[in-house]
Amino acid sequence: MPRSQRRTGADPARLVAFEVLKAVRVEDAYTNLVLPALLRRHGLTGRDAGFATELASGTIRWQGTYDAILAACIDRPLRKVESKVLDALRLGCHQLLAMRVPTHAAISTTVDLVRDRVSAGAAGFANAVLRKVAQQDLEAWVAQVGTDPTTAYSHPGWVVDELRAALGGDAELGALLAADNEPPKVTLVARPGRSTRDELPGEPTAFSPYGVVLPGGDPGQAPAVAEGRAGVQDEGSQLVAIAAAAAPVEGLDARWLDLCAGPGGKAALLAALAAECGAGLVASERQVHRAQLVRRSLRGAGGVLGVVAADGTAAPYRPGTFDRVLVDAPCTGLGALRRRPEARWRRRPADLVELTALQRRLVDGALDLTRPGGIVLYATCSPVLAETSGVVTAVLEGRADAVLEDVGQLLPDVSDAAGPLPGTMQLWPHRHGTDAMFLALLRKS
Structure with a gap:
């Protein structure tokens, strides 16, 4: 036994x-x-x-x-x-x-x-x-x-340094580190066209029109969650999908791509928003087992053109195929330490070198796949400057066919969220009650 x-x-x-x-x-x-x-x-x-x-x-x-x-x-x-x-x-x-x-x-x-x-x-x-x-x-x-913050708030020294730099000093550092140590509340998302926020238990989220915050209990007990018409998703992740769907594009708006779709939460919301617009979503994920999770998340959803197991840096799509692309890139995850507590001990400074190179390749690849007039939304669950402003700056310096636009206009109810570059957005656990999601909107010119 x-x-x-x-x-x-x-x-x-x-x-x-x-x-x-x-x-x-x-x-x-x-x-x-x-x-x-x-x-x-x-x-x-x-x-x-x-x-x-x-x-x-x-x-x-x-x-x-x-x-x-x-x-x-x-x-x-x-x-x-x-x-x-x-x-x-x-x-x-x-x-x-x-x-x-x-x-x-x-x-x-x-x-x-x-x-x-x-x-x-x-x-x-x-x-x-x-x-x-x-x-x-x-x-x-x-x-x-x-x-010292490392001992008092249980964060490795290098993580404290990166978060201090992202905040621009010590004024809010203690509040952020304390927020990282608070157990996150369970947040649900109603997928438009399949469920409504009114049928979900809990209080409405502050910024997302589709979310609720549960007071406790098992989210799987909600019928809409059990049936896949709603899901568990941090409000920051909901806002990423909402912004990707809300950005204006010039001309036809029929083909959307989630380039790094696993495990499928953002893809499920994005597909629902695409269906409401008469568009369709291709969900692409490099790892086969994560692509299976995406398929499970999208089961029964409208607005899905397909789920593909493919490397986002060399995706098997023709250049200029898509009207809008979401790049929710692999990152250190230091913006989600509330719900991924082991990440602070598992990540190392050397990881940034490999991850930022991958992030730049993914954004470059996404721009190649986007037609002129279309948009790419780049997002990371990290406030680390190398993964946010560093990646965006490097991409823009390397190409003449992309411009940075103001993503904040797409989420006007979210205040105090200015990112490290003009027009970018940075969410924070201690300010917004969300994971520390970074958003940048790039238009293919």
Whole structure:
């Protein structure tokens, strides 16, 4: 019998969180992707599922701070602590310092987890360490181990530097880093022509006319979501699709392209908007398994011309084929740290070199595929200047057939969102309650 199915002394919710941390560490898994399967495997729903979700995601968000605290409580370097034990200690820290879990319960359940998954000796070690952690609250610990943004807000130093540069200084840095550590609210989108916002539970989003924010619960319980007529989508991503559909084009407006469509959320909204305009969308995605996810997202939707597994830098379409193209490019994801907490620990400064080169090739390819008078909307879920103004500037300097236009006019209700280049837009978690999406509108001249 697999170990996960054996009778165990460990609490199931804490065991799920422990297995999430292991999957992230060993398999480079994403928390939001691995968690649902583990919840189903252990039969967790309702409050237990919510507890496991916050425990896993919150622990990963605050890992840097907790490691500094643990280092002050352990008489040897953390690298010499067994990885499974360190995972459990981090989970214990989150319960003690950031969740309303009684001290005795936080310590005893973590010790039980270590005893069950490692050894009795390791359990004794965990008990001693967590009793030291419990002697102070989080504020007191941060004052002791370091008040610098890296430690206080649990962000790698290079990420703090990039976000500071994108903000233009320190004035809002603390607010942004704090927002990155807040669990994101679940946002739904009604796909026009297939559902309406009125049939979705929750409060209307501030900027998107199609979104609602759920107060809690399982979004899959909403009939429109279960039937694929609506979906889960951050409001910032909704605004990207809305802007791509709203930009004026000269002449015929029949063929739209989503060049980097996986996993399909923006493509589903874009296809619905295309259908309302009498246009059709081609959804293109390089990775075959992600193209399958796009097909699933577009199942039953109107306005779909096809889903193609193709490399966006060498797409199999004739030049000038499309009237409008969305390039939601692969990026560092540092604008979505609320919902992808592991990205802050997984990304490295060297990633920017490879990613920005890819982003430039994708935008260049998109402009080649766009007819004169058509538009390309470039978007990234990152505020990092190399991935935003750096890419747009490099593309414009390299070609004479593209001009930058004002994307803000397409989203007039969104204020305080000026991007790093005139006419571009930058959304922020601490200002707008969205992921930090960047938008730039390019017209093929």
